[in-house]
Amino acid sequence: MRNPIGLTRRDILRASAAALAPAMLGVRLRATAAGQVASTVGPYAAGVLPAGIRSRFVDNGNGMTTHVLEAGFEPRNRPLVVLLHGFPELAYSWRKVMPVLASAGYHVIAPDLRGYGRSSGTDVKYDDEIAPFRTMNYVRDILGLVSAFGARSVAAVVGHDFGSPLAGWCALARPDVFRSVVMMSGPFPGPPALPFGTADAAPSKAAGDSREGAYDDLEKLSPPRQYYQRYYATREANADMQHAKQGVHAFLRAYYHMKSADWPGNHPAPLAGWSATELAKMPRYYVMDRNMGGMAENVAPEMPSAAEIVKCRWMTEAELTVYSMEYSRTGFQGGLDSSYRLGASGRYTDAQNANELKIFSGRTIDVPSMFIGGKSDWGPYQRPGALENMQKNLCTRMVGTHFIDGAGHWVQQEQPEAVTRLLVDFIQHAR
Numbered sequence: 001m002r003n004p005i006g007l008t009r010r011d012i013l014r015a016s017a018a019a020l021a022p023a024m025l026g027v028r029l030r031a032t033a034a035g036q037v038a039s040t041v042g043p044y045a046a047g048v049l050p051a052g053i054r055s056r057f058v059d060n061g062n063g064m065t066t067h068v069l070e071a072g073f074e075p076r077n078r079p080l081v082v083l084l085h086g087f088p089e090l091a092y093s094w095r096k097v098m099p100v101l102a103s104a105g106y107h108v109i110a111p112d113l114r115g116y117g118r119s120s121g122t123d124v125k126y127d128d129e130i131a132p133f134r135t136m137n138y139v140r141d142i143l144g145l146v147s148a149f150g151a152r153s154v155a156a157v158v159g160h161d162f163g164s165p166l167a168g169w170c171a172l173a174r175p176d177v178f179r180s181v182v183m184m185s186g187p188f189p190g191p192p193a194l195p196f197g198t199a200d201a202a203p204s205k206a207a208g209d210s211r212e213g214a215y216d217d218l219e220k221l222s223p224p225r226q227y228y229q230r231y232y233a234t235r236e237a238n239a240d241m242q243h244a245k246q247g248v249h250a251f252l253r254a255y256y257h258m259k260s261a262d263w264p265g266n267h268p269a270p271l272a273g274w275s276a277t278e279l280a281k282m283p284r285y286y287v288m289d290r291n292m293g294g295m296a297e298n299v300a301p302e303m304p305s306a307a308e309i310v311k312c313r314w315m316t317e318a319e320l321t322v323y324s325m326e327y328s329r330t331g332f333q334g335g336l337d338s339s340y341r342l343g344a345s346g347r348y349t350d351a352q353n354a355n356e357l358k359i360f361s362g363r364t365i366d367v368p369s370m371f372i373g374g375k376s377d378w379g380p381y382q383r384p385g386a387l388e389n390m391q392k393n394l395c396t397r398m399v400g401t402h403f404i405d406g407a408g409h410w411v412q413q414e415q416p417e418a419v420t421r422l423l424v425d426f427i428q429h430a431r
Contacts, residue, residue: 041118041329043055043056043057043067048322049069049092049095050095050096050098050099051099052071052072052098052099052102053069053070053071053095053098053099054069054070054071054073055067055068055069055070056068056070057118058145058148058149059148060141060144060145060148061144061147061148062137062140062141062143062144063120063132064114064119064120064121064141064144065119065120066111066112066119066120066141066145067091067111067112067117067118067119068091068109068110068111068112068145069091069092069094069095069098069109069110069111070107070108070109070110071098071099071101071102071107071108072098072101072102072103072105072106072107072108073107076107078105078106078107079105079106079107079155079427080106080107080108080109080146080149080151080153080154080155081101081106081107081108081109081154081155081156081157081158081427082109082110082111082142082145082146082154082156082157082158082170082178083097083098083108083109083110083158083159083163084110084111084113084142084157084158084159084160084162084163084164084166084167085110085112085113085116085159085160085161085162085163086159086160086161086162086163086164086185086186086339087161087162087332087335087336087338087339087340088241088252088255088323088327088332088335089116089160089161089323090112090116090117090322090323090326091110091111091112091117092117092319092322092323093110093160093410093412093413094108094110094412095319096412096413096416096420097412097416097419097420097423098110100416100420100424101420101423101424101427104424104427104428106155106427107149107151109145109149111141111142111145113138113141113162113163113166113338114132114133114137114138114141114334114338115133115333115334115335115337115338116330116334116335117326117330118326121133121334122330122331122334123330124333124334124337125333126235126238126333130337130341130342130350131352133334133337133338133341133342134342134350134352134353134356135166135169135342135353135356135357136169136173136356136357138166138169138338139166139169139170139173139174142157142166142170143170143174143177146177152177153176153177153178153179154177154178154179155179155180155427155430156178156179156180156181156182156423156426156427156430157170157171157178157180157181157182158181158182158184158423159181159182159183159184160184160185160186160411160412161184161185161186161339161379161409162186162335162338162339163184164183164184164185164186164187164188165183165186165188165189167181167182167183168181168183168188168365168394169188171365171367171369172191172360172363172364172365173360175365175366175367178367179367179368179430180367180368180369180426180427180430181365181367181368181369181370182369182370182371182372182423182426183369183370183371183372183390184371184372184373184411184412184419185372185373185374185377185379185380185409185411186379186380187371187380187383187386187387187389187390188365188390188394188395189383189386189390190364190389190390190393190394191357191358191360191361191362191363192354192357192358192361193361193362194358194361194362211274211383214274214275214276214278214279215227215230215276215279217275217276218276218279218280218287219290220276221276221277221280223289223290223291224289224290224291225276225279225280225287225288225289225290226287226288226290227279227286227287227288228285228286228287228288228295229340231288231294231295232295232336232339232340232341233336233340233341236294237294237295237332237336238331238332238333238336240293240294240295240296241294241295241296241327241332242327242328242331242332244296245296245297245300246296246300246303247324248324248327248328249320249321249324249328250300250303251295251296251299251300252320252323252324252327253303253304253309253320254299254300254302254303254304255285255295255299256315256320256410257302257303257304257308257312258283258284258285258299258302259285259377259408259409259410260314260315260376260407260408260409260410260414261374261375261376261406261407261408261414262304262308262312262408263302263376263408265283265302266283266376266377266378266408267376268375268376268377268378268380268381269381270381270384270387271381271384272384273384274384278384282378282381282382283378284298284299285298285299286378286382314410314413314414314415314416315410315413364393364394364395364396365394365395365396365397366396366397367397367430368397368399368426368430368431369395369397369398369399370398370399370400370401370402370422370426371387371390371391371398371400371401371402372401372402372403372404372411372419372422373401373402373403373404373407373411374403374404374406374407374408374409374410374411374414374415375403375404375405375406375407376406376407376408377407377408377409377411378409379409380403387401399426399429399430400422400426402422404418404419405418
């Protein structure tokens with residue numbers, strides 16, 4: 001049955017696929033000797049990006065070929081701004097911000113991070129070595145990229161979602177290079193702590209993270225729930241999403257919609273503490289219903305109608321096709337490894353990654369910093385106390401925290417004008 005505007009969701013999905021065919025995105029299909037279809041990728045083709053942004057590949061000097069979107073590259077020697085995306089996103093998520101920053105006089109680069117899009121690492125499997133995705137290797141990736149572009153310092157590093165703590169780590173580890181930092185949607189968790197004052201204490205068995213107990217208790221609720229980061233660390237998560245019953249395009253449409261200000265169920269507020277009953281107040285995209293299945297099944301009931309899709313100007317079907325074609329081609333494992341299996345947001349579940357980061361225990365971010373979130377985003381509140389800890393203890397020169405009307409989690413895409421105004425003002429005044 002058709003809706004009042006005469007289009008079904010299937011009509012729209014078909015139209016979007018025709019609007020951005022593989023050739024337009026710079027993907028070439030070829031037959032292999034075994035009769036299979038393989039793809040090779042180049043830069044985005046003309047028409048995919050807004051005017052003034054180009055797509056190119058750069059060797060970052062850390063064993064990685066990086067796909068980079070670039071704006072403001074002429075004239076040369078402008079102050080550099082680096083933009084780091086989140087999951088499940090791409091450098092393309094900054095398309096609405098980059099031209100404005102370039103017009104303000106900055107050289108702007110946004111990489112597909114390791115394991116994402118057209119950069120190295122997307123062919124990773126669950127059982128492959130995870131070391132390339134550890135936090136400090138990502139910092140080396142960004143440092144190498146900055147050096148490849150001939151810059152000794154960066155006016156600002158800006159990160160969203162997974163890119164937010166990564167931007168924070170860049171600023172904490174190398175404040176001489178990253179002169180200011182903006183974190184968006186996800187608070188910086190800070191370095192893991194070292195045991196303190198234990199020299200004369202009686203030996204005791206190391207205590208586990210009490211927060212993990214709250215995640216355990218979610219399983220005991222009715223219906224049983226599961227914290228999404230635990231699910232994303234499982235073997236089956238990648239296949240569940242890449243081979244979702246509704247298809248990758250429809251999965252991403254529902255996922256982006258449910259985490260945006262367009263979904264009427266988003267009414268975020270600080271949680272009282274680390275308990276299953278408090279965590280269960282969050283929507284299913286953060287605390288999943290185990291009885292429903294994986295993430296694709298949890299968001300499927302919130303798939304927007306055809307009319308809602310047509311009205312969604314912050315993520316048109318043509319724009320969504322860029323994401324769905326890339327993730328259909330690469331899968332999600334690279335992003336899952338970096339964002340969720342290594343504890344990028346503060347769940348330091350990989351012992352080696354945590355040990356590497358303990359060298360920074362007690363260190364703070366001492367360059368000018370700012371936090372931006374959407375008023376309809378649960379992200380800043382999903383780890384109780386994290387936002388306040390970042391503001392009061394981890395950032396010594398935080399100049400502001402801003403929550404933007406009409407934005408959920410995808411704040412720089414939902415409300416790019418408000419975000420760019422804040423960014424330009426912050427970068428121009430950061431000293």
